[in-house]
Amino acid sequence: QVQLQESGPGLVKSSGTLSLTCAVSGDSITSTNWWSWVRQPPGKGLEWIGEIYHRGTTNCSPSLKSRVTMSVDKSKNQFSLNLSSVTAADTAVYYCARRGGYFEDYWGQGTLVTVSS
Amino acid sequence: QSALTQSRSVSGSPGQSVTISCTGTSSDVGSYSYVSWYKQHPGKAPKLMIYDVNKRPSGVPDRFSGSKSGNTASLSISGLQAEDEADYYCSSYAGTFTVFGGGTKLTVL
Numbered sequence: 001q002v003q004l005q006e007s008g009p010g011l012v013k014s015s016g017t018l019s020l021t022c023a024v025s026g027d028s029i030t031s032t033n034w035w036s037w038v039r040q041p042p043g044k045g046l047e048w049i050g051e052i053y054h055r056g057t058t059n060c061s062p063s064l065k066s067r068v069t070m071s072v073d074k075s076k077n078q079f080s081l082n083l084s085s086v087t088a089a090d091t092a093v094y095y096c097a098r099r100g101g102y103f104e105d106y107w108g109q110g111t112l113v114t115v116s117s
Numbered sequence: 118q119s120a121l122t123q124s125r126s127v128s129g130s131p132g133q134s135v136t137i138s139c140t141g142t143s144s145d146v147g148s149y150s151y152v153s154w155y156k157q158h159p160g161k162a163p164k165l166m167i168y169d170v171n172k173r174p175s176g177v178p179d180r181f182s183g184s185k186s187g188n189t190a191s192l193s194i195s196g197l198q199a200e201d202e203a204d205y206y207c208s209s210y211a212g213t214f215t216v217f218g219g220g221t222k223l224t225v226l
Binding site: 036038045046047048050051059060061062095100101102103104105107108109110 | 120149151153155157162163164165168169174206208210213214215216217218219220
């Protein structure tokens with residue numbers, strides 16, 4: 001059974017960098033799957049952030065591309081997200097997920113990140 | 118890029134059928150057979166219900182079906198049950214990234 005678990009600070013200061021990690025179990029980060037991040041502002045819809053392959057190749061939403069950095073740690077079977085220059089608009093529940101193809105088939109439980117001024 | 122367009126809400130009585138639509142553009146829904154649908158209960162992670170327009174993951178009832186015509190994809194649910202009440206989101210591959218719809222709240226009356 002594939003399981004994903006997000007971790008990271010729940011509070012980030014405005015203009016700072018949001019950093020999250022997703023620990024994967026039940027699958028290898030070096031499998032043929034891609035790994036993604038999706039966020040959901042409180043009371044709003046889902047927004048796809050980006051995806052990463054274990055060799056380091058990434059794809060990002062055009063609206064976030066300039067602020068997003070993603071990486072993979074094969075030794076820990078996990079992947080990470082950095083979002084820079086955050087504002088209140090980046091307050092959201094952040095989900096990590098596995099891409100089974102062109103879709104997310106396994107999701108973490110999500111973690112709320114609040115940007116404070 | 119813009120989010121895919123979904124109706125805000127839809128409702129139906131138990132046993133009835135409902136259809137949720139998802140309208141994109143020729144750059145996403147219209148160009149790729151990579152539309153997926155997710156069900157989300159409040160405070161929970163989304164759950165994959167349909168992928169590649171009309172394929173069901175293992176464990177998803179065959180009451181759920183997907184289709185696509187032009188720039189619009191649809192999720193149909195037959196034999197509505199109380200447990201179907203949730204938010205539903207569509208998503209589509211758009212070349213190098215994925216875009217979600219704004220979500221549709223399904224109410225079972």
